[in-house]
Amino acid sequence: MKFIVVSLLFLMLTVPVRRAQRTTTTTTTTTEFSFGGFSGNQSQILTTGVATIKPDGLLRLTDRNANVTGTAFYSKPVRLLANSTVGSFSTSFVFVIIPTSSSNGGFGFTFTLSPTPDRPGAESAQYLGLLNERNDGNLTNHVFAVEFDTVQGFKDVSDRSGNHIGLNFNNLASDVQEPVVYYDNDESDRKEDFLLQSGDPIQALLDYDGPTQTLNFTVYPARLKSRPVKPLISRPVPKLLEIVQEEMYVGFTAATGRDQSSAHYVMGWSFSSGVDPPPLVAEPFNLSELPHPPPNTAKKTGYDPQVLSLIVALSGVTLILLALLFFFVMYKKRLQQGEILEDWEINHPHRLRYKDLYAATDGFNVNRIIGTGGFGTVFRGSPSSSSSSSDQIAVKKITPNSMQGVREFVAEIESLGRLRHKNLVNLQGWCKHKNDLLLIYDYIPNGSLDSLLYSRPRQSGAVLSWNVRFQIAKGVASGLLYLHEEWEKIVIHRDVKPSNVLIDDDMNPRLGDFGLARLYERGGSLSHTTVVVGTIGYMAPELTRTRKSSTASDVFAFGVLLLEIVSGRRPTDSGNFFLPDWVMELREILTAVDPRLGSCYDSIEAKVSLAVGLLCCHQRPESRPSMRMVLRYLNGDEDVPVIDDHWGYSDSSTSDLGSKFEGYVSSDRASSSVTSFSITRISSTSVISGR
Numbered sequence: 001m002k003f004i005v006v007s008l009l010f011l012m013l014t015v016p017v018r019r020a021q022r023t024t025t026t027t028t029t030t031t032e033f034s035f036g037g038f039s040g041n042q043s044q045i046l047t048t049g050v051a052t053i054k055p056d057g058l059l060r061l062t063d064r065n066a067n068v069t070g071t072a073f074y075s076k077p078v079r080l081l082a083n084s085t086v087g088s089f090s091t092s093f094v095f096v097i098i099p100t101s102s103s104n105g106g107f108g109f110t111f112t113l114s115p116t117p118d119r120p121g122a123e124s125a126q127y128l129g130l131l132n133e134r135n136d137g138n139l140t141n142h143v144f145a146v147e148f149d150t151v152q153g154f155k156d157v158s159d160r161s162g163n164h165i166g167l168n169f170n171n172l173a174s175d176v177q178e179p180v181v182y183y184d185n186d187e188s189d190r191k192e193d194f195l196l197q198s199g200d201p202i203q204a205l206l207d208y209d210g211p212t213q214t215l216n217f218t219v220y221p222a223r224l225k226s227r228p229v230k231p232l233i234s235r236p237v238p239k240l241l242e243i244v245q246e247e248m249y250v251g252f253t254a255a256t257g258r259d260q261s262s263a264h265y266v267m268g269w270s271f272s273s274g275v276d277p278p279p280l281v282a283e284p285f286n287l288s289e290l291p292h293p294p295p296n297t298a299k300k301t302g303y304d305p306q307v308l309s310l311i312v313a314l315s316g317v318t319l320i321l322l323a324l325l326f327f328f329v330m331y332k333k334r335l336q337q338g339e340i341l342e343d344w345e346i347n348h349p350h351r352l353r354y355k356d357l358y359a360a361t362d363g364f365n366v367n368r369i370i371g372t373g374g375f376g377t378v379f380r381g382s383p384s385s386s387s388s389s390s391d392q393i394a395v396k397k398i399t400p401n402s403m404q405g406v407r408e409f410v411a412e413i414e415s416l417g418r419l420r421h422k423n424l425v426n427l428q429g430w431c432k433h434k435n436d437l438l439l440i441y442d443y444i445p446n447g448s449l450d451s452l453l454y455s456r457p458r459q460s461g462a463v464l465s466w467n468v469r470f471q472i473a474k475g476v477a478s479g480l481l482y483l484h485e486e487w488e489k490i491v492i493h494r495d496v497k498p499s500n501v502l503i504d505d506d507m508n509p510r511l512g513d514f515g516l517a518r519l520y521e522r523g524g525s526l527s528h529t530t531v532v533v534g535t536i537g538y539m540a541p542e543l544t545r546t547r548k549s550s551t552a553s554d555v556f557a558f559g560v561l562l563l564e565i566v567s568g569r570r571p572t573d574s575g576n577f578f579l580p581d582w583v584m585e586l587r588e589i590l591t592a593v594d595p596r597l598g599s600c601y602d603s604i605e606a607k608v609s610l611a612v613g614l615l616c617c618h619q620r621p622e623s624r625p626s627m628r629m630v631l632r633y634l635n636g637d638e639d640v641p642v643i644d645d646h647w648g649y650s651d652s653s654t655s656d657l658g659s660k661f662e663g664y665v666s667s668d669r670a671s672s673s674v675t676s677f678s679i680t681r682i683s684s685t686s687v688i689s690g691r
């Protein structure tokens with residue numbers, strides 16, 4: 001048995017030799033083979049070191065272990081020398097180099113003509129499994145190699161790049177060295193560079209023409225549709241004659257480095273040589289006819305600093321673009337909606353869209369302003385282009401001093417929006433935009449009582465008739481009664497005065513701005529809660545002490561308003577004048593009636609009105625009548641109590657004339673309302689005072 005095995009081994013080893021001897025004798029000088037993958041051809045490839053043919057048909061020269069070598073040679077020698085010249089040969093192969101990581105791969109492989117089918121003593125790293133430290137450069141080596149180097153070579157000077165091709169004669173220092181590029185077929189001289197250790201299949205073509213001693217070499221990514229016409233290297237290599245012996249072996253050597261390593265694979269290989277007939281020119285491989293390339297398992301972690309900085313720059317740019325996109329989208333959204341809503345704003349039926357208000361008022365055009373004062377500026381708006389005066393709106397733009405106040409106020413507006421009375425200005429809705437609160441009311445065409453009492457008579461001489469005055473007085477009383485007693489909640493107006501009474505087409509009064517003063521009472525900028533809101537001349541005396549608005553303080557303001565309607569005089573002037581005091585002091589009360597009316601008034605109604613006005617101005621809130629009583633007095637349903645010098649006294653100890661003051665208005669209150677209030681906020685007609 002042993003004998004048979006030994007004989008078989010002997011036979012296998014001797015066959016090539018004997019055939020070589022026979023070719024010599026028969027002068028057959030042609031070799032031709034093509035491996036599209038190496039499955040089933042193991043016997044024709046001699047491997048040493050770590051080189052191996054994988055079950056999937058790939059010839060792996062080295063794995064990615066450090067400091068390893070591998071060789072793979074065609075098992076039969078090739079006869080290249082004939083008549084003392086090197087005969088033509090041509091070879092084509094597809095290889096793949098997979099580095100450990102994209103920045104750290106190392107050493108390379110060669111296509112070699114060697115006198116032996118192995119490379120005994122060859123070393124790793126820069127020796128590429130081809131030579132070693134001792135025989136490098138020795139003329140007795142008889143090796144020719146095309147090196148595919150991925151690391152700057154051992155003896156390479158600094159201008160040689162790591163990714164290169166070299167032609168080596170007995171020596172690892174290349175005689176010819178070229179960076180890895182191919183020539184683009186379309187633009188004849190444009191060089192395209194690429195990486196050997198990309199992990200992608202690469203096609204190499206080597207042709208040697210014996211008669212001209214010219215060697216052509218081309219290398220390019222195998223994915224290209226057609227081979228580059230112009231070779232990377234095309235030059236005469238007479239030196240080859242010193243290398244080539246009678247018989248040579250063709251194959252590959254490869255090595256990894258000590259701390260840099262790549263796996264080297266050959267996917268397909270064809271070779272042909274011959275003197276007569278000349279060899280076929282080797283063709284590029286068709287990738288689809290080769291085994292699948294090895295998976296590129298190179299770790300992507302370690303990036304080349306250049307690549308890294310590029311990635312960082314690109315991510316930066318991407319981030320900026322995304323941010324811009326985000327802001328653009330938000331901006332568009334804001335433009336479309338006109339506003340960004342806070343959660344609490346969303347579920348309120350009376351909230352109107354800022355966009356609509358903006359359009360209705362021509363962008364809050366100054367030409368649309370119909371009033372300033374109160375707590376803001378009022379614009380006239382037309383919701384649609386074809387609007388009659390009846391569906392016009394008044395938009396009041398307020399800038400409150402705290403948004404917290406707005407939030408509570410809006411909750412209240414939701415209920416105020418449900419108030420419906422012929423003597424109230426109808427609140428249609430509201431809108432918050434940035435720091436502004438917009439309140440939308442019915443548009444009342446005739447302006448305010450204030451202008452009818454004062455401005456218009458000055459301009460046109462048209463004085464309000466008594467009937468209209470009395471109608472207005474009763475209307476305002478009726479509106480206030482609704483607020484105080486007839487609605488589901490008690491609503492305190494807080495700022496009853498002529499400029500808040502609007503007069504419609506039928507000369508019917510409508511009370512506006514109810515509850516608005518509340519915004520400022522709540523406002524946070526006036527630090528403590530001791531804020532008094534109202535208008536000088538209309539503020540009840542107890543407000544300076546208790547700072548609490550009540551229905552009685554509204555009644556006080558109504559009393560002043562009533563006296564004002566009858567007398568046509570403002571409640572205060574710059575001096576010590578105070579309307580209720582003045583009326584109280586008159587010996588004949590009817591002399592208080594507006595002199596512009598002449599005798600055109602109903603003296604009974606005027607007397608009742610003045611008396612009710614004085615009653616309402618009583619210093620003690622609990623002594624003032626309710627609005628229901630006021631209306632009964634004005635309608636003549638109830639007799640007005642007689643007002644004498646002692647009516648309304650808080651104590652009955654004094655009986656002098658001066659005490660008359662105290663029953664209604666204390667003189668010190670009157671003076672304090674003018675002189676000692678510290679005024680913290682003034683609009684044209686309103687103040688908020690506190691201390």
Ligand SMILES: *[C@@H]1O[C@H](CO)[C@@H](O)[C@H](O)[C@H]1NC(C)=O
Pocket residue numbers: 033034035039040041044
């Ligand atoms: C490789 O092996 C296959 C299958 O055994 C065979 O058909 C083919 O001819 C061989 N190729 C060469 C070049 O010997």
Ligand SMILES: *[C@@H]1O[C@H](CO)[C@@H](O)[C@H](O)[C@H]1NC(C)=O
Pocket residue numbers: 067124258
């Ligand atoms: C590389 O391998 C050779 C033999 O395989 C060994 O002699 C040498 O010490 C190794 N070098 C390193 C740096 O491991």
Ligand SMILES: *[C@@H]1O[C@H](CO)[C@@H](O)[C@H](O)[C@H]1NC(C)=O
Pocket residue numbers: 082083275276
């Ligand atoms: C080889 O050279 C000899 C003379 O040196 C010549 O007779 C012969 O034809 C040549 N053979 C070939 C194949 O060129």
Ligand SMILES: *[C@@H]1O[C@H](CO)[C@@H](O)[C@H](O)[C@H]1NC(C)=O
Pocket residue numbers: 134138139140
């Ligand atoms: C070259 O190699 C031969 C045989 O191995 C040896 O005898 C010779 O000394 C070497 N020459 C040099 C310069 O190393």
Ligand SMILES: *[C@@H]1O[C@H](CO)[C@@H](O)[C@H](O)[C@H]1NC(C)=O
Pocket residue numbers: 207208209214215216229230231234
């Ligand atoms: C080598 O390349 C040159 C230039 O492209 C071409 O003219 C020549 O025919 C080529 N020789 C071989 C053997 O392919």
Ligand SMILES: *[C@@H]1O[C@H](CO)[C@@H](O)[C@H](O)[C@H]1NC(C)=O
Pocket residue numbers: 286287288289
């Ligand atoms: C490669 O082979 C495939 C299938 O065998 C074929 O369809 C294709 O045309 C070939 N490509 C080239 C460039 O020969």
